[in-house]
Amino acid sequence: MKEYDVIVIGAGLTGLVAAAAAAKRGKKVMLMAKGTGAVAFGSGTVDLLGYLPDKSIVNDFYSAVAKLPPTHPYARLGTEKVAAAAQFFLDVCKTEGFEYTGSLEKNSFLPTAAGTLKPTGLIPKTMDSSVIAAAERVLVVGFEKLKDYYPQVVAKGLSRIAGYDKQYDMINIDIRQGEPGRDFNALDVARWMDTPDGRSQFVSQLKGAVKPGTVVLVPPVLGSKPSYAVRDELEGALQCKIVELLGMPPGVTGYRLRSLFMNYIKKIGVAVAEQVNITGSIVENAIGRGVVVSTMARERIFYAKSFVLATGGFFGGGLVSGPGTASEPIFKLPLAGDMNQDNWGDLKLFAQNGQPFAQIGIRVDNNLQPVDENGRLILENVFVAGRNLPGYDYCLEKSGNGVAMASGYHAGMSV
Numbered sequence: 001m002k003e004y005d006v007i008v009i010g011a012g013l014t015g016l017v018a019a020a021a022a023a024k025r026g027k028k029v030m031l032m033a034k035g036t037g038a039v040a041f042g043s044g045t046v047d048l049l050g051y052l053p054d055k056s057i058v059n060d061f062y063s064a065v066a067k068l069p070p071t072h073p074y075a076r077l078g079t080e081k082v083a084a085a086a087q088f089f090l091d092v093c094k095t096e097g098f099e100y101t102g103s104l105e106k107n108s109f110l111p112t113a114a115g116t117l118k119p120t121g122l123i124p125k126t127m128d129s130s131v132i133a134a135a136e137r138v139l140v141v142g143f144e145k146l147k148d149y150y151p152q153v154v155a156k157g158l159s160r161i162a163g164y165d166k167q168y169d170m171i172n173i174d175i176r177q178g179e180p181g182r183d184f185n186a187l188d189v190a191r192w193m194d195t196p197d198g199r200s201q202f203v204s205q206l207k208g209a210v211k212p213g214t215v216v217l218v219p220p221v222l223g224s225k226p227s228y229a230v231r232d233e234l235e236g237a238l239q240c241k242i243v244e245l246l247g248m249p250p251g252v253t254g255y256r257l258r259s260l261f262m263n264y265i266k267k268i269g270v271a272v273a274e275q276v277n278i279t280g281s282i283v284e285n286a287i288g289r290g291v292v293v294s295t296m297a298r299e300r301i302f303y304a305k306s307f308v309l310a311t312g313g314f315f316g317g318g319l320v321s322g323p324g325t326a327s328e329p330i331f332k333l334p335l336a337g338d339m340n341q342d343n344w345g346d347l348k349l350f351a352q353n354g355q356p357f358a359q360i361g362i363r364v365d366n367n368l369q370p371v372d373e374n375g376r377l378i379l380e381n382v383f384v385a386g387r388n389l390p391g392y393d394y395c396l397e398k399s400g401n402g403v404a405m406a407s408g409y410h411a412g413m414s415v
């Protein structure tokens with residue numbers, strides 16, 4: 001019987017960071033997942049904490065955490081562990097040649113494709129918008145047939161914001177040079193930018209429109225790989241700064257972050273099994289022994305000394321709901337939050353206080369281990385992380401990848 005030190009279930013940012021941290025400690029790690037996780041199509045920024053429950057904007061993470069309820073994942077972990085996780089994350093990105101920037105001391109407010117600003121914490125350097133402050137003119141680049149992206153919306157929205165009130169010009173790049181074909185998304189354009197021909201067409205169509213002192217805004221299309229080579233080449237050829245906007249999914253920048261972490265964990269020895277559906281577990285005397293993988297043909301058990309449950313809550317598949325119920329299907333762990341389904345939804349999509357179901361997660365203690373309603377540990381060797389945790393609403397407070405990174409790191413360091 002082959003036994004791993006750790007099985008991490010889930011390949012979203014939580015699982016990837018947990019696997020990386022555990023493997024760095026010399027553990028024999030297996031990461032198993034049925035899908036890519038949200039990181040693959042999000043924007044790849046690490047939102048630490050954008051808003052407090054009273055809706056005030058967060059500038060400094062450290063002072064904001066003190067104002068969170070004690071059941072919030074950050075309050076359970078404490079700022080020291082979040083800071084250590086952020087440092088680990090930044091180090092991995094740097095090691096892989098795709099350095100991130102940002103810190104817990106100060107949020108960045110990034111321009112979006114909707115012409116608004118969004119608070120976030122750690123960002124790829126292609127999104128560093130601080131250069132806009134000094135720009136004389138901003139050129140918003142669009143692409144013919146690119147879905148969900150309109151340069152006019154970007155220019156109109158940003159020009160109303162203090163610090164962004166500049167001269168805005170727009171230009172549309174034609175990837176197909178007039179040839180007919182389907183609409184495309186940002187990942188299609190990024191793959192076109194991966195090719196020398198794509199980059200040379202981009203430069204030749206843009207060159208006449210870029211004057212000295214111009215900052216160029218593009219959707220997230222500067223290559224599909226975790227590398228700054230495309231941006232550097234284009235900035236050199238056009239002699240200007242280029243900034244990627246936060247866009248609609250697929251975010252491409254998130255796809256790059258996922259590739260970066262996947263490459264890294266494989267390099268440091270993590271075994272990766274993708275497209276595997278874990279349907280149950282083997283538990284003996286309050287200790288998890290193995291997880292069950294079901295295929296059409298048979299069931300197989302994978303054994304480990306410890307487990308990280310990073311299966312992504314309702315969205316990722318880690319929690320499932322049916323009429324009148326919600327449950328965690330692998331270890332059958334109890335949930336925390338309002339279990340009365342009548343209270344789960346607010347009919348207003350963008351409800352002021354968020355959607356109540358978003359606060360539901362697996363009941364944990366401050367070590368992020370599963371406990372019963374009396375606080376007694378249920379499984380000694382299982383850690384819960386990421387969107388499986390209760391007590392926070394990442395959409396409302398902008399903390400999705402931040403909680404994923406911090407709790408994933410904690411789990412990886414604790415197993």
Ligand SMILES: Cc1cc2nc3c(=O)[nH]c(=O)nc-3n(C[C@H](O)[C@H](O)[C@H](O)COP(=O)(O)OP(=O)(O)OC[C@H]3O[C@@H](n4cnc5c(N)ncnc54)[C@H](O)[C@@H]3O)c2cc1C
Nearest residue numbers: 010011012034035037038042047278312316386387400401
């Ligand atoms: C469209 C979108 C955009 C976002 N953009 C941002 C952003 O820009 N910045 C930010 O900070 N946050 C963003 N977020 C939020 C953030 O992505 C999530 O909060 C965070 O990724 C949660 O990560 P996770 O790893 O816990 O879960 P997930 O990313 O959902 O990953 C869960 C993993 O578990 C696997 N899994 C589940 N059940 C099983 C099973 N039974 N067997 C095997 N595998 C299983 C899934 O396949 C998946 O690999 C975004 C979210 C979405 C949906």
